[in-house]
Amino acid sequence: MSQFATNTTLPRYLRDEQEKIEKIARAHGLDFFPVVFEMLSYDHMNEIAAYGGFPNRYPHWRFGMEYERLSKSYEYGLSKIYEMVINNNPSYAYLLEGNSLTDQKLVMCHVFGHVDFFKNNFTFRATDLDAGEHIADPIGRRKEGYDPNRRWVDKMANHGSAVRRIVDRYGIHKVEEFIDVCLSLENLIDPWSRFVVRRRDSRPDEEPAQVEVPRLRSKDYMEEFINPSEYIEEQKKKMEAERELEKGKFPAQREQDVLLFLLENAPLERWERAILSIIRDEGYYFVPQMQTKIMNEGWASYWHSKMMTADVCDWSEIVDYAENNAGVMATSGGRLNPYKLGVELYRNIEERWDKGQFGQEWEDCDDLDVKKNWDLRLGLGKQKVFEVRALYNDVTFIDEFLTPEFAMENKMFTFNWSNRNERYEIDTREFQAVKEKLLAQLTNFGNPTIFVEDANYENRGELLLMHEHRGVDLRNDYARETMASLVRIWKRPVSLATLVDGKRAVLRFDGKEHGVRHDAP
Amino acid sequence: MSLKIDQDHSRFRNIVRGKIRQNLRRYISQGEMLGRKGKDLVSIPIPQIDIPRFTFGDKQKGGVGQGKGDSGDPVGGEQGEGEDGAGQAGKDAGDHVLEVDITLDELADILGEELQLPAIENKGKSRIIAAKDRYTGIRRVGPESLRHFKRTYKEALRRSIASGAYDPGNPVIVPQKEDKRFRSWKEDHEPVANAVILYMMDVSGSMGDEQKEIVRIESFWIDTWLRRQYQGLESRYIIHDAVAREVDRETFFRTRESGGTMISSAYRLCAQIIDEHYPSAEWNIYPFHFSDGDNWSMDDTLTCIELMKKEILPKVNMFAYGQVESPYGSGQFVKDLREHFASDERVITSEIRDRDAVVGSIKEFLGKGK
Numbered sequence: 001m002s003q004f005a006t007n008t009t010l011p012r013y014l015r016d017e018q019e020k021i022e023k024i025a026r027a028h029g030l031d032f033f034p035v036v037f038e039m040l041s042y043d044h045m046n047e048i049a050a051y052g053g054f055p056n057r058y059p060h061w062r063f064g065m066e067y068e069r070l071s072k073s074y075e076y077g078l079s080k081i082y083e084m085v086i087n088n089n090p091s092y093a094y095l096l097e098g099n100s101l102t103d104q105k106l107v108m109c110h111v112f113g114h115v116d117f118f119k120n121n122f123t124f125r126a127t128d129l130d131a132g133e134h135i136a137d138p139i140g141r142r143k144e145g146y147d148p149n150r151r152w153v154d155k156m157a158n159h160g161s162a163v164r165r166i167v168d169r170y171g172i173h174k175v176e177e178f179i180d181v182c183l184s185l186e187n188l189i190d191p192w193s194r195f196v197v198r199r200r201d202s203r204p205d206e207e208p209a210q211v212e213v214p215r216l217r218s219k220d221y222m223e224e225f226i227n228p229s230e231y232i233e234e235q236k237k238k239m240e241a242e243r244e245l246e247k248g249k250f251p252a253q254r255e256q257d258v259l260l261f262l263l264e265n266a267p268l269e270r271w272e273r274a275i276l277s278i279i280r281d282e283g284y285y286f287v288p289q290m291q292t293k294i295m296n297e298g299w300a301s302y303w304h305s306k307m308m309t310a311d312v313c314d315w316s317e318i319v320d321y322a323e324n325n326a327g328v329m330a331t332s333g334g335r336l337n338p339y340k341l342g343v344e345l346y347r348n349i350e351e352r353w354d355k356g357q358f359g360q361e362w363e364d365c366d367d368l369d370v371k372k373n374w375d376l377r378l379g380l381g382k383q384k385v386f387e388v389r390a391l392y393n394d395v396t397f398i399d400e401f402l403t404p405e406f407a408m409e410n411k412m413f414t415f416n417w418s419n420r421n422e423r424y425e426i427d428t429r430e431f432q433a434v435k436e437k438l439l440a441q442l443t444n445f446g447n448p449t450i451f452v453e454d455a456n457y458e459n460r461g462e463l464l465l466m467h468e469h470r471g472v473d474l475r476n477d478y479a480r481e482t483m484a485s486l487v488r489i490w491k492r493p494v495s496l497a498t499l500v501d502g503k504r505a506v507l508r509f510d511g512k513e514h515g516v517r518h519d520a521p
Numbered sequence: 522m523s524l525k526i527d528q529d530h531s532r533f534r535n536i537v538r539g540k541i542r543q544n545l546r547r548y549i550s551q552g553e554m555l556g557r558k559g560k561d562l563v564s565i566p567i568p569q570i571d572i573p574r575f576t577f578g579d580k581q582k583g584g585v586g587q588g589k590g591d592s593g594d595p596v597g598g599e600q601g602e603g604e605d606g607a608g609q610a611g612k613d614a615g616d617h618v619l620e621v622d623i624t625l626d627e628l629a630d631i632l633g634e635e636l637q638l639p640a641i642e643n644k645g646k647s648r649i650i651a652a653k654d655r656y657t658g659i660r661r662v663g664p665e666s667l668r669h670f671k672r673t674y675k676e677a678l679r680r681s682i683a684s685g686a687y688d689p690g691n692p693v694i695v696p697q698k699e700d701k702r703f704r705s706w707k708e709d710h711e712p713v714a715n716a717v718i719l720y721m722m723d724v725s726g727s728m729g730d731e732q733k734e735i736v737r738i739e740s741f742w743i744d745t746w747l748r749r750q751y752q753g754l755e756s757r758y759i760i761h762d763a764v765a766r767e768v769d770r771e772t773f774f775r776t777r778e779s780g781g782t783m784i785s786s787a788y789r790l791c792a793q794i795i796d797e798h799y800p801s802a803e804w805n806i807y808p809f810h811f812s813d814g815d816n817w818s819m820d821d822t823l824t825c826i827e828l829m830k831k832e833i834l835p836k837v838n839m840f841a842y843g844q845v846e847s848p849y850g851s852g853q854f855v856k857d858l859r860e861h862f863a864s865d866e867r868v869i870t871s872e873i874r875d876r877d878a879v880v881g882s883i884k885e886f887l888g889k890g891k
Contacts, residue, residue, distance in 0.1 A: 047526040056525075062572070064530030069567050076565055173541060176532070180545070183572045334588040334596045341587075415596045416583035424596040427583065438585045448575050472577045481573035 010037050014095070017105055024311045025112040029386065030303065032115035033150075034090035037108065041097045045081050046070040048094060052286070053086045054156045058163035058278065059172065060179055083107040087118040087127060087289065089150035102317040106324060109307040113300030119146070120390045121295070123288035126194040127152065135194050152285060159278045166271045178272055182279040184485040187447045188258035189280060191287050198253070213239065254451040254466065259283070261452045266489045276489070290445040291393045298342015299389050301328065305343070334415070334426075341410070345397065348406050349388060350381035394442045402438070404431040440470065448474060453497070463490045467498035474498055483509035537568045545570055633746065654706040663703025672702035716751035716805035717798075718744065719791050722773065723812030725762040725782040727849035735845050736811040737774050739879050743809060746887055751805065757794055761787035763817065767794065783817050784810075784854065785824040792832035801836035808833060809841045809886075814852035822854065826861045834867050841886045842870045 010018065018037055025032070040048065050067035051057045073079045082103060085093040093111040095104050118124050122138040125131060128148035167175045190198065213235045218226040255261045259280040263273060289296065305325060313321050331337045352358055356376030365371055388397065407429075414427040414437045427433070449468040457464035463486065467474060479496065486494040486509075493510035506517045535541045537549060548571045586596055659672060677696035681687040687694075720740055722728075748754045758773035759765055762780035765787040791808055799806055816822050834840060844855040855870050862868040869889065871882040 043524060047524045050526055059529055061529055061533040061536055063526055064533035065570060067526045067530050068533065072565055072567060177542070180572060184574050187574050331587050334586040336585055336587050410587055411589065412585060412587050413590070414583060415586050426590045426592055426594045426596060428592055434585055437583065441584055448577060450575055475576050475578040478573040478576055482575050
């Protein structure tokens with residue numbers, strides 16, 4: 001960070017504030033990496049924000065696009081970036097020059113919430129650079145003095161210089177074009193790969209074990225009736241045939257980390273492989289933040305409002321604080337605000353666990369009046385929210401803690417596109433529907449789930465991908481373009497099995513023409 | 522100060538302008554942000570390039586929202602159905618969204634860059650005065666944001682010494698209300714260059730829709746470029762067949778007459794407008810005339826040339842004549858002009874065959890930097 005042209009050191013009065021707030025945060029039980037605050041002018045802020053929070057990235061036009069958007073929206077007074085914090089150890093956080101002191105304090109409180117979350121939420125373990133390929137127990141208790149290597153600022157800067165070296169050799173346009181290709185595949189990664197062993201070691205030399213047909217349990221004299229031997233034989237043959245079919249299948253198991261599969265198996269030049277690998281690494285870095293958007297922002301907001309109102313603000317600042325906070329928490333145009341949803345859920349959890357509103361007895365209670373005044377005075381709320389922030393991600397958070405009462409109180413609804421009126425319309429406020437829709441949106445953070453199914457499709461060395469269809473079709477024109485990117489990397493025709501309007505379809509691109517076949521692969 | 526991102530940004534701009542990476546152009550979408558400029562809503566264009574990915578079709582997806590409304594209501598409420606608007610009759614006009622000028626400026630820059638147009642040389646006659654605020658003075662009242670710290674401090678110091686409250690051992694100065702000094706502004710008058718474009722167009726029967734469209738395109742670009750060069754640019758529009766009259770912009774591009782053609786009528790009106798409104802000592806004057814080159818008679822053409830020599834050319838920066846090719850026109854006029862003004866740099870002629878030729882013609886008109 002020292003290569004900054006501008007002087008980014010924090011002025012004295014803010015350093016004092018930082019110390020004060022840090023102490024308060026610790027007293028509340030927050031546990032964070034060291035935080036380095038830096039002061040940026042608005043154009044530097046926009047620049048770094050465009051780079052996704054990092055002062056040094058590889059060259060790419062999309063950062064310039066983002067910069068233009070941010071600058072214009074700042075210059076016209078439509079928005080400004082208050083804070084930015086990077087998941088790094090130590091964590092870097094940026095303050096905007098010229099913000100009022102109240103704002104700066106608010107940002108600092110907010111940042112400590114985020115950094116506590118970076119350090120403690122299990123999904124972020126995947127960004128530990130020293131954790132090895134598999135993290136066996138991400139939610140287990142950590143050793144005291146957990147101090148992982150998360151020097152992503154350096155890593156991103158290294159990626160930058162690696163790409164610049166390649167650019168020097170091959171020219172910006174060629175390299176940038178390839179980066180575009182990689183970026184169009186960026187979301188084809190496996191968000192849980194660090195926590196699950198996906199590839200079982202296959203030992204090809206070993207004779208495969210005898211095929212065993214699972215049997216239903218039965219007493220001896222019933223055996224023949226419950227598991228008739230003809231049926232068992234039939235099943236056995238079926239399974240053997242399946243196994244025969246799968247023999248020599250590559251990959252042996254379907255692979256969700258399409259990028260990894262391509263890295264290992266596609267005919268790429270060295271520089272191309274280097275770039276694809278960089279894009280994949282950086283893709284994984286951003287995964288935890290996407291998996292915990294609601295939780296992370298909610299947690300930071302929960303703490304800034306707690307700390308600001310209870311400890312930090314003096315009476316002259318409280319109105320400014322409240323106004324700003326209201327801006328952050330506002331929901332407009334019927335859209336869901338992750339800050340708001342998150343913070344309200346944490347507060348709801350805290351209240352419920354304080355009052356003992358959980359468990360079988362609570363669930364079974366039908367009397368609304370009793371439920372309303374239910375208070376066992378357990379005082380478990382604080383403990384619970386800390387536990388939640390460590391052990392959940394957005395999907396499990398919503399799944400477990402979104403209650404019908406909460407959804408009603410927060411006026412949640414689902415909406416759908418109306419073809420007749422050409423607009424989005426409110427569909428229903430029914431709790432199950434709301435919850436399902438929200439979960440579907442969050443699953444795989446809104447990306448379709450796509451696997452490598454077969455790398456020797458129809459025995460022609462073609463690549464077959466499988467889309468796990470969960471009710472929503474792929475966007476067709478984009479799918480075609482993405483197929484073209486895949487062909488660019490795989491160098492052979494690529495097919496994608498999916499559903500279109502409820503019918504099975506295999507999209508195929510051979511490098512020249514797009515085709516669609518309507519039968520099962 | 523230069524930023525690291527500048528290179529990325531300029532490559533992005535070049536992609537948007539279609540200079541590099543043509544294959545990305547089809548993913549460019551013109552997004553916009555709505556801003557507020559005084560009372561008006563302005564639309565700020567934000568070009569976006571989407572990198573295609575496997576993603577869900579939008580409209581099927583729907584989502585979860587939060588707020589008031591019943592099943593079947595539009596998300597985010599009906600337009601103009603604001604929370605506070607209920608029951609009150611509207612007295613304000615509806616919100617009109619204006620395109621913000623920024624695109625035109627950008628366009629002009631691109632145009633200048635593409636055609637390598639020189640910046641225009643001002644005629645150097647600038648008696649037009651523009652008022653501008655400058656913060657040069659000091660006042661006793663004003664907003665806190667304009668408080669002059671040093672002066673305020675001095676005043677406070679002076680007062681406390683005078684009143685004997687000042688203690689050198691403990692030099693605390695507490696400024697009071699009457700100590701405060703504020704920056705104030707004075708109106709400063711600055712000479713600026715003003716310019717006027719006089720568009721003239723032949724609307725006789727031989728000028729078809731396509732010809733007018735070409736003129737429209739061309740005059741749009743000229744307008745854009747000159748507006749970038751001059752702050753206070755005015756445009757006047759003259760149409761003519763056998764007689765000329767001044768019209769507004771709309772009419773200029775819409776009118777189709779069927780009469781004969783007397784170009785001199787337009788030039789006479791042009792000279793008259795210049796004389797009445799635009800003293801050449803104060804104005805940069807740009808007459809642009811578009812026609813298909815058909816004139817009623819050689820006599821009239823000679824009248825035109827006479828008018829130009831005597832009335833128009835001495836007063837203007839340049840005189841531009843664009844001849845649009847039409848199936849009915851003889852295209853004689855441009856030849857006559859070239860014959861009579863071959864050595865006169867102030868007269869620029871250009872023949873515009875079709876739409877594609879517009880670019881070259883703009884370069885001919887504006888390439889001299891007059």
